[in-house]
Amino acid sequence: xxxxxxxxxxxxxxxxxxxxxxxxxxxxxxxxxxxxxxxxxxxxxxxxxxxxxxxxxxxxxxxxxxxxxxxxxxxxxxxxxxxxxxxxxxxxxxxxxxxxxxxxxxxxxxxxxxxxxxxxxxxxxxxxxxxxxxxxxxxxxxxxxxxxxxxxxxxxxxxxxxxxxxxxxxxxxxxxxxxxxxxxxxxxxxxxxxxxxxxxxxxxxxxxxxxxxxxxxxxxxxxxxxxxxxxxxxxxxxxx
Amino acid sequence: xxxxxxxxxxxxxxxxxxxxxxxxxxxxxxxxxxxxxxxxxxxxxxxxxxxxxxxxxxxxxxxxxxxxxxxxxxxxxxxxxxxxxxxxxxx
Numbered sequence: 001x002x003x004x005x006x007x008x009x010x011x012x013x014x015x016x017x018x019x020x021x022x023x024x025x026x027x028x029x030x031x032x033x034x035x036x037x038x039x040x041x042x043x044x045x046x047x048x049x050x051x052x053x054x055x056x057x058x059x060x061x062x063x064x065x066x067x068x069x070x071x072x073x074x075x076x077x078x079x080x081x082x083x084x085x086x087x088x089x090x091x092x093x094x095x096x097x098x099x100x101x102x103x104x105x106x107x108x109x110x111x112x113x114x115x116x117x118x119x120x121x122x123x124x125x126x127x128x129x130x131x132x133x134x135x136x137x138x139x140x141x142x143x144x145x146x147x148x149x150x151x152x153x154x155x156x157x158x159x160x161x162x163x164x165x166x167x168x169x170x171x172x173x174x175x176x177x178x179x180x181x182x183x184x185x186x187x188x189x190x191x192x193x194x195x196x197x198x199x200x201x202x203x204x205x206x207x208x209x210x211x212x213x214x215x216x217x218x219x220x221x222x223x224x225x226x227x228x229x230x231x232x233x234x235x236x237x238x239x240x
Numbered sequence: 241x242x243x244x245x246x247x248x249x250x251x252x253x254x255x256x257x258x259x260x261x262x263x264x265x266x267x268x269x270x271x272x273x274x275x276x277x278x279x280x281x282x283x284x285x286x287x288x289x290x291x292x293x294x295x296x297x298x299x300x301x302x303x304x305x306x307x308x309x310x311x312x313x314x315x316x317x318x319x320x321x322x323x324x325x326x327x328x329x330x331x
């Protein structure tokens with residue numbers, strides 16, 4: 001007997017797989033949905049690229065209008081939430097349903113599903129909170145989905161430095177920025193709401209076990225995808 | 241017989257992602273790299289990070305080929321969509 005046959009496969013839950021795909025139906029359904037979501041975000045990002053690079057007039061420089069350090073922090077939050085999500089998955093796959101458990105000889109306690117999923121929910125909610133704060137600040141300064149509001153602080157900056165602030169392309173910049181980040185924020189919000197639902201209806205009553213944790217794996221796939229999309233959006237919208 | 245997979249070191253992937261993000265922000269704001277090169281570098285770093293998430297957090301690396309194909313099918317379509325509209329002026 002080889003080592004491969006003796007060791008249980010740690011990456012797949014022990015539930016029946018759909019014939020053909022090799023995975024169970026919930027997971028297959030989520031992957032098909034994610035494939036369709038790839039096309040959705042491609043349409044948004046593709047439109048942005050075409051509008052931006054098809055323009056002969058200057059586009060606002062990175063950091064001129066947007067608060068990049070704040071968004072970099074938000075990116076870090078989302079990456080942290082992805083790690084905590086995968087730790088939640090690993091915890092329940094090992095049968096760790098608990099919140100925190102002391103480890104003999106160590107200061108840090110061992111986190112279970114309840115702990116890691118809560119961390120993910122908090123990080124996700126904080127991401128949405130920071131994004132709402134960012135929107136409020138931007139609109140307050142005069143950067144709106146229709147461009148630079150007349151008489152606002154950003155509009156004054158655009159008048160004094162039209163190249164750096166992309167005075168001519170402001171309306172296009174506003175509409176593409178709010179559409180892309182808004183739809184992403186909506187995805188994150190849906191993820192947080194779904195995880196909260198799972199937390200109270202399945203995780204706290206300990207309905208998941210090492211034998212069946214399909215819900216956690218499925219919502220985990222969605223959550224990592226949302227993180228993946230943000231990684232691309234952050235680079236294209238905020239850094240380039 | 242099933243194929244055995246041990247879990248990747250998730251914290252190490254997290255460190256990778258953090259370091260790559262710091263490099264990205266640093267390259268975008270602190271360097272004097274020409275714009276065209278900077279765009280290439282930033283896109284490369286973003287794709288690298290996205291691949292780390294897809295392969296290790298979404299476990300795509302450990303999934304059957306048939307499932308990977310489902311995820312990969314829209315990618316060429318997405319590329320065609322963007323390239324066709326970018327090159328619209330030419331044709």
